[in-house]
Amino acid sequence: MRSISSQVKFSFLLWSILLVLTARMSPGQELVESFDVRGHEIPVRLWLDDSHYKMTKALPLSIKRPLHSFWGNILLASDSCIYLPPATHSDLGASTWLVRYNPGTYMMDMVFEARKKFGRQIGFDGLWDSKIHTGLLEGEGGKIYWAGMIGGSYATMYTHLIHPSGYMGGHVYQYDIKSGGTISLGIPYHYVSIIAADLDVERNILYLLDWPRSEFLVFPIDTRIVRNLGTVSHHPIGPNRERLNWGRDLFVYRDHSVWTNNNFGCFVKYDPELDDLVDTKIALPKNEALRVHATGCGPTEGKVYCITNGGWMFEFDPMKGEIIELGPVIEAGAVYSPNIAITPDGRTLYYIAGSHGFEVKGGMHIMRYDILERKRIDCGRIGRETIPAFYCYGAAVHKGLVYFNIHGGNPSNSYLLIYDPQDNKILAE
Amino acid sequence: MRTENPQRTKIALILMALLFSLICAKLSIAERWLAGEVIDLTKESGGEIPYGQTAVTSMTVGPDGKIYGGTSADRPGKDCYLFRYNGAEVEILGRLGPAIPGQQKIWHSLSAGADSNLYGGTWTEAKPGDKQPSGHLFRYEIKAGKLVDLGIVAQGEGIYVMTANDERTILYGVTTPSCLFFSYELAQGKVRIIGDIMASIKAYLNPPKKDKQGKLVVTDVGEEMGAGWERSIGGAAWRKRYFPPRAIICDNEGNVWGSRNQGCFFKYDIKADTLLDTGIQMPLMIGTEDAIITEISVDALAKDKNGIIYGGTYSDGYLFKFNPADGEVICLGKPIRQQRIRALAFAPDGMLYGIGGEDDGISKLFRYNPRNGDLRELGVIHERGWTIYRMDTMAVGADGVLYLGESSRISHLIKIKAVKYISVIGA
Numbered sequence: 001m002r003s004i005s006s007q008v009k010f011s012f013l014l015w016s017i018l019l020v021l022t023a024r025m026s027p028g029q030e031l032v033e034s035f036d037v038r039g040h041e042i043p044v045r046l047w048l049d050d051s052h053y054k055m056t057k058a059l060p061l062s063i064k065r066p067l068h069s070f071w072g073n074i075l076l077a078s079d080s081c082i083y084l085p086p087a088t089h090s091d092l093g094a095s096t097w098l099v100r101y102n103p104g105t106y107m108m109d110m111v112f113e114a115r116k117k118f119g120r121q122i123g124f125d126g127l128w129d130s131k132i133h134t135g136l137l138e139g140e141g142g143k144i145y146w147a148g149m150i151g152g153s154y155a156t157m158y159t160h161l162i163h164p165s166g167y168m169g170g171h172v173y174q175y176d177i178k179s180g181g182t183i184s185l186g187i188p189y190h191y192v193s194i195i196a197a198d199l200d201v202e203r204n205i206l207y208l209l210d211w212p213r214s215e216f217l218v219f220p221i222d223t224r225i226v227r228n229l230g231t232v233s234h235h236p237i238g239p240n241r242e243r244l245n246w247g248r249d250l251f252v253y254r255d256h257s258v259w260t261n262n263n264f265g266c267f268v269k270y271d272p273e274l275d276d277l278v279d280t281k282i283a284l285p286k287n288e289a290l291r292v293h294a295t296g297c298g299p300t301e302g303k304v305y306c307i308t309n310g311g312w313m314f315e316f317d318p319m320k321g322e323i324i325e326l327g328p329v330i331e332a333g334a335v336y337s338p339n340i341a342i343t344p345d346g347r348t349l350y351y352i353a354g355s356h357g358f359e360v361k362g363g364m365h366i367m368r369y370d371i372l373e374r375k376r377i378d379c380g381r382i383g384r385e386t387i388p389a390f391y392c393y394g395a396a397v398h399k400g401l402v403y404f405n406i407h408g409g410n411p412s413n414s415y416l417l418i419y420d421p422q423d424n425k426i427l428a429e
Numbered sequence: 430m431r432t433e434n435p436q437r438t439k440i441a442l443i444l445m446a447l448l449f450s451l452i453c454a455k456l457s458i459a460e461r462w463l464a465g466e467v468i469d470l471t472k473e474s475g476g477e478i479p480y481g482q483t484a485v486t487s488m489t490v491g492p493d494g495k496i497y498g499g500t501s502a503d504r505p506g507k508d509c510y511l512f513r514y515n516g517a518e519v520e521i522l523g524r525l526g527p528a529i530p531g532q533q534k535i536w537h538s539l540s541a542g543a544d545s546n547l548y549g550g551t552w553t554e555a556k557p558g559d560k561q562p563s564g565h566l567f568r569y570e571i572k573a574g575k576l577v578d579l580g581i582v583a584q585g586e587g588i589y590v591m592t593a594n595d596e597r598t599i600l601y602g603v604t605t606p607s608c609l610f611f612s613y614e615l616a617q618g619k620v621r622i623i624g625d626i627m628a629s630i631k632a633y634l635n636p637p638k639k640d641k642q643g644k645l646v647v648t649d650v651g652e653e654m655g656a657g658w659e660r661s662i663g664g665a666a667w668r669k670r671y672f673p674p675r676a677i678i679c680d681n682e683g684n685v686w687g688s689r690n691q692g693c694f695f696k697y698d699i700k701a702d703t704l705l706d707t708g709i710q711m712p713l714m715i716g717t718e719d720a721i722i723t724e725i726s727v728d729a730l731a732k733d734k735n736g737i738i739y740g741g742t743y744s745d746g747y748l749f750k751f752n753p754a755d756g757e758v759i760c761l762g763k764p765i766r767q768q769r770i771r772a773l774a775f776a777p778d779g780m781l782y783g784i785g786g787e788d789d790g791i792s793k794l795f796r797y798n799p800r801n802g803d804l805r806e807l808g809v810i811h812e813r814g815w816t817i818y819r820m821d822t823m824a825v826g827a828d829g830v831l832y833l834g835e836s837s838r839i840s841h842l843i844k845i846k847a848v849k850y851i852s853v854i855g856a
Binding site: 189190191212213215229230231232233234262263276277279 | 479480481503504789790814815816818837838839
């Protein structure tokens with residue numbers, strides 16, 4: 001009799017737990033507070049985690065863990081949506097996603113999961129892309145491109161090859177805004193990740209930097225005949241790390257040239273006429289590497305605004321080969337800041353100073369830089385009390401609001417931060 | 430009085446076990462890298478050798494005991510360079526350009542001559558739409574510091590590989606693309622084309638021909654050598670099914686050995702002055718002999734003090750030893766998982782050192798002990814923030830120091846005095 005009673009109690013307990021969980025997961029239940037964005041209620045807190053899936057309904061409940069982190073830039077696409085590249089940053093079970101936020105409807109949905117779509121099709125259960133470092137790029141016809149990167153503890157070429165299956169290499173993906181379909185364009189170079197990319201929209205050519213070999217790859221999307229033009233800098237590891245001149249970014253200029261940096265901390269130019277890399281003598285500030293850039297528009301048309309690995313800002317005119325140094329990202333000092341966005345009028349830059357544990361004045365600060373006035377304003381620190389911010393990897397400006405993709409916390413979560421410069425307040429975090 | 434608290438002791442033990450596990454985990458993720466002195470040729474030359482022209486693709490110990498190296502450029506139109514390492518610093522001896530214009534690669538061809546000079550050959554790839562340029566033999570006169578053009582071997586032929594006889598009075602080489610075997614006697618100063626090491630396979634294969642659509646195809650005449658049917662194998666002209674050897678070597682009798690088609694050796698018989706097709710075959714994966722799915726060639730060769738030749742294969746990365754006296758080949762296994770044995774050299778202590786690894790993989794140093802048969806991988810070289818991904822050549826100095834040549838767009842000369850490791854926590 002006693003054992004039956006225990007079983008009943010145990011069953012009752014189990015059912016109670018299940019009922020509580022089910023109640024918490026019901027779509028109609030309000031789990032988080034709403035935010036007001038210029039008179040519009042944002043109905044959910046924009047965490048891309050479990051609670052977010054529950055609220056949006058559009059996301060499958062089979063995903064059981066929060067989307068861990070961001071490592072690449074976000075994109076304001078031609079459909080006026082913000083696209084985000086979250087990832088797991090893990091060894092096994094790794095995956096990457098493409099998530100869309102529609103500022104018009106304030107809704108967020110997941111449009112693609114790499115491993116689910118491609119990993120299982122080929123029966124591969126080894127090392128898989130677990131980061132998107134390239135950011136998202138839009139080409140002709142509303143096609144969005146990005147590439148994969150390995151994360152977790154398999155951090156070097158050595159470990160990529162030692163693993164029994166090895167790392168197959170970073171995939172290049174194409175998402176079609178119109179059809180909603182995603183295809184893999186293949187792996188440009190096996191064993192290695194793709195750490196940076198930019199797109200020559202007119203010529204439909206992707207330019208890629210692989211990792212850790214730091215090689216420059218030319219990837220024409222139409223033919224997919226990849227060419228490796230060789231090492232441009234080097235990924236340093238070891239006790240005497242020289243991270244500051246290890247190239248982490250490249251950009252395509254309007255004359256179809258492509259720019260990154262070499263091991264001396266000088267610009268390397270890919271000259272499409274020569275079809276070759278040219279090591280220039282144009283030195284980046286402090287001979288550091290290019291980390292992130294934003295292309296000028298309006299009165300700053302033709303100029304490129306960049307931040308180095310060590311957090312020095314500069315303006316670059318590729319036609320003249322001239323660099324104008326704009327000082328450290330924040331008055332308190334140069335600090336790692338891998339994100340930058342330019343306003344549609346080309347007058348203002350927004351970025352978050354500090355990232356990946358490199359902080360100033362107690363945290364990460366939202367910064368505004370007036371290009372014409374050459375004036376930098378600290379808009380304030382992101383409150384650690386509300387956001388466990390650790391990393392900000394991208395920024396975009398849309399209809400007067402600035403969007404940043406941030407991750408942080410333990411365990412890590414990814415989220416979108418919306419900043420309103422008019423009121424100088426964070427609207428959603 | 431102090432009393433024992435079993436609960437507390439238990440928690441303390443668990444915490445200690447956790448701490449120990451964490452320490453072990455931390456240690457286990459530290460990677461071990463082979464340490465070496467890494468010398469940046471571009472930095473050392475003050476930028477004189479630009480990136481893209483520093484790949485070290487040929488090295489030898491010069492007649493003066495110093496290490497001489499030749500570089501290759503990543504595309505035609507760029508010059509290759511000669512350099513020397515005197516034990517303390519790299520001296521850039523200059524680009525071949527002024528004396529011999531337009532030379533792209535010094536490719537496994539440097540040799541010390543008995544006349545106290547250095548000899549080498551060049552190979553330049555054809556630009557798209559252009560004819561294949563002719564490679565040049567050259568002499569670097571060490572005392573005078575002067576480069577002398579010795580002319581070409583044959584029109585439209587690059588010098589792919591060279592070696593010298595033991596007396597260093599005769600140079601032997603193979604050209605690309607036609608695989609002509611030639612000699613150059615230092616005393617005579619004349620090139621002699623001895624023969625075509627691929628003559629039999631060329632006779633066997635039909636030349637590429639145009640199909641009905643005007644597309645160039647190669648036809649096959651059966652699975653086995655000899656007469657058979659003729660059919661299109663649907664491929665392009667690249668299916669030529671033979672590759673020049675990446676290394677050749679003189680045995681103690683003065684005969685020259687290297688690979689021909691089907692993974693078999695050719696032999697230049699010095700006494701008979703005849704080029705022979707032997708049936709002596711390198712170890713290889715059965716079914717790959719026709720070189721349709723991979724290059725079949727000998728990748729590196731070295732000779733020990735007793736005249737036994739050690740070699741490495743391109744396609745499978747097998748290490749083998751070969752007795753030229755009786756033709757016996759013994760496969761010693763694969764030092765690393767990848768294809769290719771890119772270079773081999775004996776150290777003064779009798780140890781054989783080698784480099785293995787694919788172009789897209791990662792080059793690893795290995796060591797073979799001929800006394801007890803121990804074949805051991807030694808790891809990947811990393812120093813001063815640089816990981817060496819690809820190496821193509823090596824030489825051993827009289828002092829036993831290993832010199833290795835990196836062959837990427839940005840390349841280094843690597844010096845290893847002793848096998849030592851550094852531990853690095855993953856980047």
